Amino acid sequence: MDISVKEIEHIADLSRITLTVDEKNTFAKQLTNILGYIEKLNELDTDEVQPMAYATFLKNVFREDKLKSSFSRQEILELSPSSANGFFKVPKVIE
Amino acid sequence: MKYEVVMGLETHAELDTESKLFCGCSTKFGSEPNTQTCPVCLGLPGVLPVMNKKAFEHSLKAALSLSCEISEFTNFDRKSYYYPDLPKNYQTSQNYFNIGNNGYVDIVVKGKEKRIDIHNVHLEEEAGKLVHPETSGANYSLVDFNRAGVPLLEIVTQPDMRSVEEVESYMQTLRNILLYIGVSDCKMQEGSLRFEASISLREEGSNVLGNRVEIKNLNSMKAVLKVIAYEISRQSSLLDKGEDVLMETRLWDDVDSVSRRMRSKEEAHDYRYFPEPDLVPVWIDQEWIDETRTTIPELPVSKRQRFVNEYTISDYDAGILTDDKLLADYFEECVGLSQDSPKELSNWIINDVLRELNERKTNVQDFIVSPKMLVDLVKIKPAIGSSIAKDVFVEMINTGKTAPSIVKEKSLTQMGDVSELNDIVAKVIDENPKAAEDYGKGKKSALTFLIGQTMKVTKGKANPKILTEIFKEKLSAGSK
């Protein structure tokens, strides 16, 4: 299946990545190529096969509802590119 | 044209746990911003989630209380969308295998019972909070992640509701159930209970569903009711004009009381759900289900029914008493202590206790008058009469003293032996039939005379106010 530049634009939107025109063209070609290869999976009849979402057979893993001390706000905010008054700061979000 | 309204509700309830869903940070409300965070709930590189057992148990308990079928196999999925209050830009939620499916809630509207079907009940993580500065011209928003990762239960109904009253009753019933089973404090002012409504209109009698509008951002039951009214009029005027209702998500603006369309880019959601590989599945066996069932208390609907049958109080009163589990417990404790007069206790609670609670903005568990104290008051009441009993009740609240001790203290030492006074009053009436008769005919001064006579007998020790009560009661009873 061919991936069009338009589809690349849609996925880039979902992925929150701005692409240049060159990137769009290159990725469209490369993804077409890779998805073409991936199509070989359709050779297999998997109607009766259960999906395997986990590489482990573990189940019911929990922790007790116990408090642990949080990190200091200063330490946390120091990681941030932009903060103010104890908050993380972002461009205005309009709902 | 006449339209039928078709409504469904999604409810988000923050679960009552000490720590967050995937880390040990506190879930406490109202702390300084970003003081309850750690690498896990901030989604730092390399961190992993480990599920809070209590949160899962609460969810299971809720699903069972909402009569859901419990999935033997459940797991968690990532729901992807970008928003600055969502640290990982995906929310760990459930999509393919929810904890509970196909449940129901029975509601009562105008005396009629109706069943609202629950599509599913699932567990997910809460997002942080965005703060929009009020400074004019501020071109930024602020993010507080204290709330990020608090366990959140989502309860999704089928589009079963047809009127504002049904929605209101459903919300109250659901809230009540969650409070009863103790999984959420449901404090709407703190955002621990929130709603999203879906509303569509169709021509009356039609089987086809109209285009659905979803409304987010509903932080109170009042807002839900307002938005429904607003949408019904908005959508019906569109339909009347022959225009289409757009299938869209709108936000409720509580200040201007209007719903507004979300920007299309944010609306075009493609959540790209897939199983969360950092968590393992949870298998729920019968034993676990049975064990959980034993922790579910009697739910409001059955309690209400039982109160009517067992205590012969009205359905209306039973409704009020069971509306709050703590109040219902208070009532039952009173009845247990007094072994008598449930109707009178119920009246006291509904009229006096509730009024005081409302005035004092407190709840019954912090109420100074314990069930034992209320029962003592009710027991002493025949001796002091209703009006004094009300005064004593107020005095009990103000001082924390018991009814007998107030009765005794208030020079009302005379009131100490009320049954003795009763006997004396009876005797005085017997000895002064004329005066008693005059009073019965409406001669008020006759009462003063009778009280004077009694004072003589008691050597001034009787409390005139109490005496007045006793005389009034006896004489009016006698006149009947």
Added chain:
Amino acid sequence: MLSHELSANQIKEKIIKREITAQEVIEELFEWINLKEPLIKAYLCLDRDGAFLKAKEVDKKLDNGDKVGLLAGVPVALKDNICTVDIKTTCASKILEDFIPPYDAFVVKRIKEEDAIIIGKTNLDEFAMGSSNENSAFHVTRNPWNTDCIPGGSGGGSAAAVTADTVFMALGSDTGGSVRQPSAFCGNVGCKPTYGRVSRYGLVAFASSLDQIGSVTKDVYDAALLLQVVSGHDGFDSTSATVGVPDYISDINNVDGNLKIGVPKEFFGEGLNSEVGSAVMNALEIYKKNGAELIDLSLPHCGYAVATYYIIATAEASSNLARYDGVRYGHRSQLSEDNIIDMYSRVRAEGFGSEVKRRILLGNYVLSSGFYEDYYLKASKVRNLIRNDFEDAFKKVDCIISPTCPTPAFRIGEKITDPLQMYLSDIYTIPANLVGIPGISVPCGFTNTGLPIGMQILGKHFDERKILKVAKLFENGTDFHLKKPELN
């Protein structure tokens, strides 16, 4: 012999016996690093001060006669996607260029507790996505055997450093072969344990159901030593196994009973370089001479492993990498910020390299509305078929032996413009990640041009002990692991 040429265990013994101090080891090592690092550029960051501080601490313990850990004084390098307090952890990405984690990964805590000395953080393909190291945002690490060649990927930095003796052992991550493939290309021992054997807490996620921390060492004994230290249950990783950790070290030289080795025909077919093929066949002969039984096998669905992998790995990656948005940490665009969506899109456009972008796009594509069943669900089902193949095989054999890679190290630039060809170079290593079984790559020969060849031994879930023994058996009879490149 110069101290840096010794194995980790050898240097540890010398330190414990006080034949050399930990500080002397560090001093000599940094001299060597100063000489050789410019030629191979294995490191993204060196922590000289931290290393000396820890070395002092170890020496002091020994002076006082205090108990020391299993890795006392051993210099260790960490792939730069493993979080370290106070040391930058960049994932070789611009988006995390200045990120200093506020916490240590589980494995970092473990090796510190055992008195290892962290030397620095090694280069990788950005976010561990790649097979050549060319996707590092900072520089390309060179293969010490031929500096025109790639060291492999994604953990090329760790492998090159161990080969160049600029460190004694290293920890890496293996999502589709990122420990085993570079180890094969550089002539080291690379071990990927069973999924869940080693906690992933603090390993920056690429594909969560495939990622596993592994070891890059000079010999098999060192692999056993390092795994002994980092294996075991961790309450901070829900997928961390509760299975007990056996003693990998003490009887590593005893292969008990008749060894049955599976030889899967799918791993010796089309695309296999003839020199690589014959080196592995020779190795199999050595096993046979040692009494092992070779059993021909078929793993019929392994031909679908690469296709399956590139759906699952990219799907998981697309969501794991969604968090790099410039809000809480990491790169933020210098351009004006009037809109949050634009900010995200610019931060990510500037911060990620092509391969990462390509995989995020592919992952979002296969998960997007309407494609989930055709791609993600389909791949999850095929993944189960591949697991069944291995389960069937392990009913008949103790372990499976194959080449680690179809070719030796290729030249820098050779495959960079053709992502699919690059992906196919992981064809033999990917199945172990899909299934979650352990695998180890050991040196089993050299090409005519002097490039190392790796042999892969795959074992049953949680049977690291067996594959370490099988690897040791081969190593005991050969000297490929002792060869050193001439690095001038």
